[in-house]
Amino acid sequence: MTNSNEYYDLTIIGGGPVGMFAATYSRMHMAKTQIIESLDDLGGQVTALFPAKTLYDIPAFYKISGKKLIKNLNEQTVAFKPDIFLKETVQAFTKTDKGFEIQTNKRTTYSKAIIIAAGIGSFEPRRLRVSSAKQFEGKLLHYFISDPTIFKDKNIAIAGGGDSAIDWALELAPLAKSVTVTHRRDKFRALESSLDALHQMKNVSFLTPYTIKDLQKAPNDQIELTLQKAHDKERKKVAFDNLIVNYGFSSSNNIIESWGLNMERHTIKVSEKQETSIPGVYAIGDVAYKEGRPALIASGMGEAPTAVNNALLYVYPDRRQPAHSTELMLKYKQ
Incomplete structure (x- = not known):
C-alpha cells in the first residue's frame, strides 16, 4: 500500500x-x-x-x-x-x-x-417513516443486504413494490423458511416475469394493499409489524424474524x-x-x-x-x- x-x-x-x-x-x-x-x-x-x-x-x-x-x-x-x-x-x-x-x-x-x-x-435508501424504526435498523430491519445467508431458514417480510423488492424476494426465497411481500397497492411496478416467477414459489405470500404503521419487539426476538389496509380502518399485526424495506433510493x-x-x-x-x-x-x-x-x-x-x-x-x-x-x-x- x-x-x-x-x-x-x-x-x-x-x-x-x-x-x-x-x-x-x-x-x-x-x-x-x-x-x-x-x-x-x-x-x-x-x-x-x-x-x-x-x-x-x-x-x-x-x-x-x-x-x-x-x-x-x-x-x-x-x-x-x-x-x-x-x-x-x-x-x-x-x-x-x-x-x-x-x-x-x-x-x-x-x-x-x-x-x-x-x-x-x-x-441513500428511502427509510421507513415510522418513529420506532430507528431502534431496529441494522438488526431486524434492513435496507441493504450484504450477506443473504443471514436469512437462511428465517421468516422474512419484504416491503416494497418495485424491481428491487421483487428481485430480493426471488433471491431470498430459496434460502428463507418463508417470504412475505407487503405493498401499499395491489399492483406492483416490478417486471411481470419476475412477479410470475415469485408467485410460483410455494413459500412466498403477499400482503396487499397494506402500509406499515408501527414496529414493535415481538417474542422470540422477532419484529412485529402493524399493517394498515389502504382506504380502510382494518389493521393487523404480523411478526417476522426480519424485515427488509425496499422503497427505492x-x-x-x-x-x-x-x-x-x-x-x-x-x-x-x-x-x-x-x-x-x-x-x-x-x-x-x-x-x-x-x-x-x-x-x-x-x-x-x-x-x-x-x-x-x-x-x-x-x-x-x-x-x-x-x-x-x-x-x-x-x-x-x-
Missing part, C-alpha cells in the same frame, strides 16, 4: 462495475492505483440495488445476475491488486505541483490523475457538483478523451455526460480504457501506452 504522502498514478473515485474495470485496466499498465468507494462493498448500484436482477446487456453473457457480474469483476480486480478503500467518501481535491491532493472523510491522499466513476453519485451529486467541474444535467461534461474541464481529471460511466450516451454498464466499460490510457498519457507524456491486453500482460508478468 502506498504511503499517505506518496502519489498514486491514478485514483478511481467509485467502486461500481465501471470503476472496478478501470482499476483493473490501470493495473494492467502497472500504474499505482487506488479505488475509493463510499459503500461497504464494491459493486455500486448493482450490489446495493439489484444484485438478483438478470442483466442481458453485458458483452459475452447471454444473461448474468448482478451478483454474479460483481463476483466476476471482483475476482478480476483483486487479482491485479489495486489498493481498495471502502466506506470512504471523497469530499474535495485540489491541484498540486505533482497532481492532486484528495481529501476524504478519513484521510488525505495524493494522486497524479483522477478518474471519477461515481455512477449516480451518493445514494434517493441519489445526489451534491459533492461532485462542488468540485468545480463543468456539469450538464447533474453529470460531468467530458471530451472524447473522457477528460473533464480540469486537466488530469477524467470521468466515465453514468456520471459522465456526452450527448447520445446510453446509460449502460457496457458504455462505461468501453470508456474505462479510453480514460486510463489518456490519464496515463497525461501523467507520463513521453511513455508509450500499449492498449492491447496481450502486450499489457507481457509487461505485467515481467
